[in-house]
Ligand SMILES: NC(=O)c1ccc[n+]([C@@H]2O[C@H](COP(=O)([O-])OP(=O)(O)OC[C@H]3O[C@@H](n4cnc5c(N)ncnc54)[C@H](O)[C@@H]3O)[C@@H](O)[C@H]2O)c1
């Protein structure tokens with residue numbers, strides 16, 4: 001029986017896919033695997049029972065992925081599963097940034113009981129006027145699952161779209177419209193674009209990338225959209241740029257105490273992935289990946305371990321070994337098994353950065369003694385008996 005703990009509410013359609021071999025537990029400390037959305041795992045201990053964490057979503061900055069890797073805990077996410085939900089809100093954001101729609105609606109609410117409201121509207125509406133997005137230049141930074149959908153959709157709405165992503169995947173490149181202009185530098189995006197939307201993961205490399213230096217290069221009155229993570233933007237620098245009108249509107253899915261009260265900021269309560277469809281897609285994908293990992297040792301869409309699939313374990317035994325990606329690990333595994341006169345019937349080894357993963361199928365059922373022998377090898381983080 002595998003015990004699953006949910007750190008956030010997870011869509012029922014996903015949880016319903018767990019077979020009777022699984023039980024949902026309220027006790028994180030005894031969980032074999034955890035499902036999470038935005039709850040932070042950084043402050044939590046990682047119990048020895050924990051084998052996997054599945055993020056029902058894209059961003060994994062709420063999970064200590066290296067610490068997990070070193071304990072042999074595989075961290076999954078669900079690439080693309082909520083991308084359409086986010087894209088639709090980004091399109092909404094483009095329109096909210098083009099005229100002061102929120103300011104105007106709030107003002108109408110403040111005068112709604114006035115019998116002369118219709119006259120007041122005609123007298124005051126100019127304050128909330130703006131521009132059309134058609135014909136304007138949009139810069140999309142990060143052309144992954146979301147960025148590509150945003151770029152293609154904005155192009156269809158008549159925008160001239162520039163895209164920047166030095167690490168674009170083949171899959172994304174396939175899906176990107178040929179009408180999107182590839183930018184060679186961020187500077188080109190900053191200098192050319194009337195609207196800029198950022199779709200990169202938060203990391204040491206991207207933290208604070210929209211800062212004073214970047215704003216200096218931008219057009220006066222640029223509109224900036226951030227549906228990725230708050231600290232991609234340097235808050236003080238953004239506030240300064242808003243005050244002088246360098247940035248006309250900042251639309252963000254991540255309100256902060258300093259940003260939320262500003263008139264030039266449209267602060268949305270992290271709603272990007274909050275649609276029935278996105279929540280269902282993420283839950284179904286996360287649960288499927290967890291089950292395949294727990295039952296077969298298969299890794300799909302992990303952010304700290306490599307993809308690795310040796311199918312259903314149809315030999316007598318299977319060991320899943322998490323280890324450092326250094327020379328002579330496989331040699332030591334095979335020697336250890338040979339010393340016990342155990343024949344290997346199949347084996348697969350994959351690596352991702354400094355971490356590696358080996359699935360070894362053997363001709364006898366795995367035992368705690370075999371597990372212990374492999375675990376004793378220097379550089380091994382975890383050994384799991386799959387079968
Ligand atoms: N608001 C929400 O509810 C919501 C929902 C989903 C995702 N997100 C956020 O959006 C981010 C993107 O999601 P996604 O599904 O498109 O992820 P993704 O992994 O498919 O795409 C990210 C893209 O950013 C690119 N990239 C990385 N560093 C870059 C850099 N320095 N400059 C330019 N491009 C760079 C990568 O090459 C990749 O193509 C997530 O990491 C998450 O933080 C927010």
Ligand SMILES: O=C(O)CC[C@@H](O)C(=O)O
Pocket residue numbers: 037038056057058059060082270272273274
């Ligand atoms: O789960 C959510 O609501 C937010 C998800 C989103 O921020 C993500 O990175 O996928």
